Every structure is written in C-alpha cells, then in structure tokens.
Amino acid sequence: MAFKKIKKIFLLSASAQIIFIMMFYFMIDKPSAFSLTDVIEYSFSSIVLDSNNNVINVSLSSEDEWCVPVPLDKTGYWTVTAAVSIEDRRFFDHNGIDFVALARAALSNIRAGRTVSGASTITSQLIRISRPRERTLYNKLLEFWSAWKLENMLGKSEILELYLNRAPFGGNIKGIEAAAKAYFDKSAAFLSLAESVTLISILRSPSRFRPDRYPERSLLERNTNLDFLASRGIITDADLELAKRETLPGRRFPIPNNASMGARHARRESNGKNFVASTIDSDMQLLLEDILSGELSKFPATITGAGIIVENSTGFVRAYVGNSRFGEELPDSQVDCGASLRSPGSTLKPFIYAAAFERGLLTPASLLADTPLSFGGNAPRNFDMSYRGPVSVRNALASSLNAPAVRTLRIVGYSGAKTLLNHFGFTYIDKGPYYYTDSLILGGCEVTLIQLAAAYRALAIGGFFSPLRWTNDRESNRRNVLSEEAAYLVTDVLQDERRLLPIYHEIAEEKDMLFSFKTGTSYGLRDAWTAGYSGNYTVVIWIGSPPGRGDARLVGMEAAAPVFLRVMRALPAVNETFLLQPDGVGIRFVCSLSGNVPNRYCPQTVRDLFISRISGNRLCELHQIIDGESVLRWPAALRNWMSDQGGAPPAKVVTIIRPSEGSTIIAQNSDSAERIFLSAEGDSPHYWYIDGKFIGISHADGLFTDVAPGTHKATVLSGNSSDTVIFHVKTPIDLLDNSFFSNVNVIN
Secondary structure, three states, rough: HHHHHHHHHHHHHHHHHHHHHHHHHHHOOOOHHHOOHHHHHOOOOOOOOOOOOOEEOOOOOOOOEHHHHHHHHHOOOHHHHHHHHHOOOOOOOOOHHHHHHHHHHHHHHHHHHOOOOOOHHHHHHHHHHHHOOOHHHHHHHHHHHHHHHOOOOOHHHHHHHHHHHHHOOOOEEOHHHHHHHHOOOOOOOOHHHHHHHHHHOOOOOOOOOOOOOOHHHHHHHHHHHHHHHHHOOOHHHHHHHHHHHHHHHHHOOOEOOOOOHHHHHHHOOOOOOEEEEEEEOOHHHHHHHHHHHHHHHOOOOOOOOEEEEEEEEOEEEEEEEEEOOOOOOOOOOOOOOOHHHEEOOOHHHHHHHHHHHHHOOOOOOOOOEEEEOOOEEEEOOOOOOOOOEEEEEEHHHHOOEEEEEEEHHHHHHHHHHHHHHHHOOOOOOOHHHHHHHHHHHOOOOOEEEHHHHHHHHHHHHHOOOOOOOOOOOOOOOEOOOOOOHHHHHHHOOOOHHHOOHHHHHHHHHHHHHOOEEEEEEEEOOOEEEEEEOOOEEEEEEEEEEEOOOOOOHHHHOHHHHHHHHHHHHHHOOOOOOOOOOOOOOOEOOOOOOOOOEOOOOOOEEEEEEEEOOOOOOEOOOOOOEEEEEEEEEOOHHHHHHHHHHOOOOOOEEEEEEEEOOOOOOOOOOOOOEEEEEEEEOOOEEEEEEEOEEEEEEEEEOEEEEEEEOEEEEEEEEEEEEEEEEEEEEOOHHHOOHHHHHHOEEEEE
C-alpha cells in the first residue's frame, strides 16, 4: 500500500511530469504524434460577407458546427484580456509549458491525494482541440511536448487566434465569433467586458456554463471571474460594478442567415470557398425584402414573389430575393423562384423589336397591323381580347400588343430571333427555332428571373452582355450582342408614358429619374412580371405561385409593376446617367401614319429616331391621290381587316406584306442594288419570284434579296394561292425634286 501511495504521489509531482516530457522529446519523437496541419487546418462554416465585409450568412461546417474564424484584432479587447488572464495568465512568458503552474498543480494534487488541478496552457489546449485523445497521463505529456514544439513554429498571436477560433462554447458552437453571435447577437469585436468574461467562463466546462441553458450558473461563474480580474488589478472597481449589473439574454440567437438564397448563388460562384465576398448590399437587400413583403400582404399565402437589383456598371447583384415566403412554414417556401424556369410572358418582346431595329427593318414610328394573323388557323389576340388596327411600333411595344409582336418576329425570323435570345443569355431556349415559332414572343418558352435581369442590364448598357456577378473575386467577360443604336431605340420606346401608373410621375418629379420597363403576364395568369432599368440599376420583379397555379390577380401591370416602381423610387439616384443617344442614332421627320419617308401627299409628319445607314428609307405608300382625291392605301393586312370589320369576305390564303402594292423603296446608293425584305402572311412555304425570276423559299419569317433601281413585280406562291404587287426602287437622284415633300405639316 505504501509503495502504491508513493508511486501515485510521484506520478502527480511536477518533476515527474517534466521528466516524462524530456523523455518524450529526446527518446520518443514520433512524427505522427504532432502535425502543424492538424492545428492550422480545420473545418469551419461557409461565411458570406456583404459588400461592406459584414457577415450576412453562415452555414454549418462539414462537421455540422457553427464556426466563424476572425482575426485576433476582431475578437475584441476584453476577450483577449479575459482569455489570457483566466485561462493562462503567463501565456506570453512561457514556451508552451508553464512550469510554475505545473509545480502549483502538483502541490495541490499531492495535498488532495487526487487530481484537483491541472496545468494546461492555451497552447496545450489548442493541441487537445486539434487532435482529441483519451485523457491519460501519456496523452497529457504528449500534449505538453506538442505545445512546446508548436511554440517554436507559430507566434503567440497566431496561437491565441487559433485557440479563440477553435475553442468549444457549448453544443455545436466553436470559436468566439460564433459564440458571440449565438449568445449575444453581435460580433466578438463589440463584446462588453461582462459579455467577454461570460464567454471565456464557458471554456472551463462548455456543457455546464452555457448562458442559454444555465443562466444562473453562468452568471455565478462570470461574476467569480470578474472578481478574480478585479483582484489582479486587471479591471477597476468601477468596471467590476458596471459589468456585474449586466444581465444575460438567457437564450440562444440564430446565426446570421440573411440573403439566404443570394448567399447560395454567391457560394456556388465561389466554387466552394469558405469565405465568400459577395456583392450583396445589405441596405438594398433589406429594401427589396421589405417592399416585396409589403406588397405580398395583398395576396394569399400561396402567392409569393421574387426580385433582383443589379448594378448596371458592374453587373453586381446588389439584392436578391428568391422567395419572399422563405422561412415561413408554408409549402414551397424553400423554392428559389428566381432561379426557377417560368414563362416570360411579354418580357422578351423588346429584344425582338431591337433585332428589327438593328437590321433596319423597323423604326419606332413604323406602321404595324394589329389585326388577326391568317397563319395556320391561329390568331394571337391581345390581353384585352381586341385589335386596334394600324399602330406604330412605339405603341405596339409600349402597349404589349401581340399581333404586331408576332409580325415583327416573323420579319426578324424565327432562327434569327432564337439566336439573338441565346446571345442575351436565355440558355433554356434550347430547342429548334421552328419548335417555338410564334409562341417564342408570346411566352411559349422558359426563362429565369436571373436571366431576365442579365438581359435587361445588357439593354441598359448599350447591348453588351455578361453574366451577373455574385462575388467580387470573379471577372466577367462581356460581349457585344446588340448594337448600341438598337439598344437606345428600345430604351426610348420603353419609357413611353402611356402605360404609366401614378407613382411613375411621383418618381420622375421627385428624383428626376428616367427608367424604361416592360411588364409581362404568362398564359393562364401564372406569372406576373416587370423588368426594367434606370441609369444605375436593373430591377426585375416576379409575382406568382411556385407550382404555377393561375390567379386572376397575377397580371404584370397590376401585381409586379407596383413593386418595381416602389423599388425604383427607393433606390439611390446619385450620379444617374441613363443611356446616352449614340452618334449613330439620328432624328428625322416621317409620315405620322406610315412612319416612312413622307411623300408629297402626306398631310403630317412626326419626329422619329432612326439608325443612320441602317434604318430603311421606304417612301410612304399610304397617302395617294386617285382621281383627284386623297386616299389611304392601307397594307393588305390592314385593308383586309378593315373590310372584314364591314362584313367583307375573309383575306386571301396568302398575302404579300412586304413590299406593299405601289410602295417606293429609296436606295442607299445610285449605282447599286438595294437589299429589300420579302414577307407574306398565309400558309407556307412561300415561293418568291421577282419579275418572273425565282428568288427563294421562305416560311413565316420571310427572306432578303437584292433588287436594282426601277419598277418591279413581286409574286408569291403558296399551294393554289398567289399574290402579286408592283413596287419601286428609286435612287436619291430621283427624289431631288423639292416639291415632292411640299405641303407637309410637321408635328413635333
């Protein structure tokens, strides 16, 4: 018995511990016993920062722990002071082994006859955290030896920083920053003296001193340690009194989970990095969330909303709400609707009109027919189920008329339109062009809100497309997908005030802000859209149900536009510079009705934008004098519709739309052929002949051909039906007679 007691005392003595340490150092230096990698590499949460480097979103680590590493200077003054003073007050003086503490612990243990005190240092505790082992004397000595080696590899500040970031604070909370967030809802850098001591007190026994589960026990331990700090002269009596007055929250706060769906996109873009510097602006994020939530109060819980704010100059996503119901205990509240495929409604129409502008086929003043289409038995109707007859491109796009949009799509061509939309980032429009046909412009395809935002931003910056950016560490190559001139014409048309809500005027007057926007409503009232842009920002709003259920309230102008306008109103308008008129865009006077170069019989003209050397120079063929009387010679599509309105027989099976009967096309040069566009409505394919010579075959999208100056006959054949028109190509010399443009009243 005496031998066993002596052996026990010997093993507890400081000298014995030191002997064992030296023995391990000189005789059993095993490489596998300690690795610096174990200490400096550890699993921590994926942390997303906002544009001001504030933590906005934290996810669990691979070990299902909340761990948010921060630099030592961000852990707070009182945290460092309390950690060193309470856990290892000679930390800055020893080399990983505190021999004074060893001697004191040995004496205490000898007197008690059992282990009542240890001599762990912060460095040895870091070793224990890094490679947990069974609590044996052997492993204890191994920790001391490893701590001594670690002190020769890392500086004191590095060791202390690693310890504070890896120390357990109860449950699945690791590190001082996660603990500060969980127990006090703040960053460690802003902890008070009392709060810092509360957290450091947990380290003695994380399961016993958690302030959320055992507030009274935690408070007692905190006050004991505060008394200790005061007794050592580390804090003043005044500090002590104030610190003891602070109460504990007594609960655990949620770890930051803001901008959750935007953070998810940022993480994906960062390729799995743990620290993600996102482009999210917290103020704009809160703004978007609040406005969407406020508007959704008008709808049942089955309806949700999504929205995005993009900075035009950089392509940075400044705010993103994938599902405004996220976090609510509702079906589909976890669905990221902003990344889900939806029908775009009419939101793609601006891009098709832009293609027509870029190719010189139309200008904002060009005349289009809002009449039924005689093609394949289908006749797309407008939202109000009516037709308006003759309309300008400006009116057709601003009013989102369907028949003119389909006619424009056919002019541009299905293949060309699909290719253009792909260039604008609509990658899910991936089937053949004749799979979509007319439905391509009417919402018969699938896009995402994020794709719409990237595409509309391209319009805002003059036709340059690049993917949106969710992080600061990725460059995005941009490419030119549309001429700046065409982008400007569309931007100008989308500012049309005939669609305005009262709040638009309030914004314009209050902030001197210009912006362009387009609404959209999908078939079956499943999706309500508004997409648009100012000089600084692009905003897209979607309102709908995740499963795609229809609702009579899901109309773009009524459901999504108010949200869009309120967001625009709230965004900063500092240094707002809207798309400037390019040098290639000019202003000319055209016939107020046809939108073409006025002839001598046109009674009025209006100012119109056009693209120099691109936009067509067709002479107005509407206004003519027949038998001494002024008459309007409408294009076939309008003439037949007007006849039908009066009870006349239906239109022909095939009808030439371009060029129209008696029309005059002004050639760009006097000594070369002019490129003209041939298009027809009716059953296809269409077989074309110019002056009896076969030109080619087209479908609904028409074709181009070169025609020399002079008078020509165009003929189209389709099945047993045909149509023929006579048209003229004139040179600038033919039009030098100034009287040709006389008697024209100009409307500014």
